[in-house]
Amino acid sequence: MTDNTAQGFTVPIGPQHPALKEPGHFQFTVDGEIVTRAYVRLGYAHRGIEKAAEARSWTQNLYLLERVCGICSHIHALAYSLAVEQLAGVEAPPRAQAIRVLVAELERIHSHFLWMGVSAHEAGFDTLFMYSWRDRETVMDLLEGLTGNRVNYSANLLGGVKFDLQAAQADSIRRGLDFLEQRTRHYLDVVSNDAMFLQRTRGIGVMTRAQAEVMGAVGPTARASNVGRDLRVEAPYAAYRDFPVRMALDERGDLEARFEVRIRELFESFRLIRQILDDLPPGELGVRLPRRIPAGEAVVRLEAPRGEVYYFVKSNGGDRPERLKVRTPTICNLTSVVRLAVGHQLADVPMILAGIDPCFSCNDRLVQLYQEETGEGRSMSWKDLRQYGIDFYARRQA
Amino acid sequence: MNTEEILNLASEVVRAWDWTSQVERPRPGQLDVYISSLAELVPVVVGLRVKRLGYLAAIVGLDLGPAVDALEVLYHFCPGDALIALRVRLPRRDAVLPSLCEVIPSAEVFERELAEMFGIQITGLHTPERLYLPDDWPDGVYPLRKDFDPGLLNTREGEPRS
Secondary structure (H helix, E strand, C coil): CCCCCCCCEEEEECCCCCCCCCCCEEEEEEECCEEEEEEEECCCCCCCHHHHHHCCCHHHHHHHHHCCCCCCHHHHHHHHHHHHHHHHCCCCCHHHHHHHHHHHHHHHHHHHHHHHHHHHHHCCCHHHHHHHHHHHHHHHHHHHHHHCCCCCCCCEECCEECCCCCHHHHHHHHHHHHHHHHHHHHHHHHHHHCHHHHHHHCCCCCCCHHHHHHCCCCHHHHHCCCCCCCHHHHCCCCCCCCCCCCCCCCCCCCHHHHHHHHHHHHHHHHHHHHHHHHCCCCCCCECCCCCCCCCEEEEEEEEECCEEEEEEEEECCCCCCCEEEEECHHHHHHHHHHHHCCCCEHHHHHHHHHHCCCCCCCCCCCCCEEECCCCCEECCCHHHHHHHHHHHHHHHHC | CCHHHHHHHHHHHHHHHCCCCEEECCCCCEEEEECCCHHHHHHHHHHHHHCCCCCEEEEEEEECHHHHCEEEEEEEECCCCCEEEEEEEEECCCCEEECCCCCCCCHHHHHHHHHHHHCCEEECCCCCCCCCCCCCCCCCCCCCCCCCCHHHHCCCCCCCCC
């Protein structure tokens, strides 16, 4: 048996057990309990949507792209609609833009509640998980009442939105928000005061401002490290110019800060939705697009619940896009946060991963041991493994 | 800095580092830089980074098709609400690009994507392995190229892809 102390062991995590979405494979090289190297392999959910978009018409793609993500589906359809409208040289009317923002903010609430549950679950705090998912049903019902769907709301059209907002719907949204706001106040109290929970979040996975900037973190992950990157504020799109948002920032950069920033964003979303319901501009719900989309390139960047979504659409004047590129926030945050895992306890890794909201729950580990240099897999009986552990630490102590 | 100041600064940076590249303003809020030679790419990016204009939103590959026989790579830097697009043209055969990883670590995922989707060889990449495509994906087949044949994937599970 070769001496493995020099290289350490690689612990594979995933891709088989991610509970919610985006299966991914990680390899963490550990020295005892401390992570010394991290590696990511993605692509298990790669469906070739960018290529598929090149073979579909401008209208068909609206439905395809709404299905890029099951959680933030609206923001993808919105980004695509805005890009096509930019290419066509038209702008959706103010009422349509306000309804788009309304749905986007309801989606943010649903996504943040979902994330809160998932990361509480990773921390072993299943009570918070159950409660936040129960409360998430409220916002799901509001979305269903408004759009007819719990997910893939299909609110957008190229040039506008599909439905108007009725007075009765506005009232039920207000009632739902009152309930959610009261619950959110309680959750803010829990995540910032519960001593057991703080042990899993305070000072864990710290990302400094400089690191966040260099590694290109986006969204709440960046804002928790005091990087003022929120496109609703920086580059207001749709109706955010008329309904401005205050950015939630935090200086600490640890998991606790990521929790607090997201929860403070929830309050901001509640306020914004109420304001939109009160001051919804009158007028049309859509404009007609020209029959042909002129040749050109459009870049649209929007603030999804997890951070910046980037769309690039190129038209060559035909009936379908020449090229479409989607960049989601998770890829930016994942690469930065995986680097952060180095130096942490292996047991903190699931929380660090969940802290950026990629919705992972790959807590399974140590199925097979890989020898790092050769890549050879080999199995060890529990007895051998235990003896190896004892020898490992004995050698280190000596 | 407002958008106009950002773009003026970026334009100065580009001219200072590389006076042979062409600079254009296709629409308000956007600056297009046509990089004249590959050797200038990394210095220009360093220049942008030094001036804190180096938030890389994405790297987009474009296949202009067998007729034009060229690939185009767009580096989109997005400080604030401005858009700075560095545009690089490459031949479709033997396309090679220098990696930006040393300057901007987050470029790695985009570059690995370029490599596997467009067949652009990236020099200086720390982990040149595949990022998205499956392990048994055939070598030399680049799905985002215009002449990619999707019929290639019509194999049953367990059968090797030809």
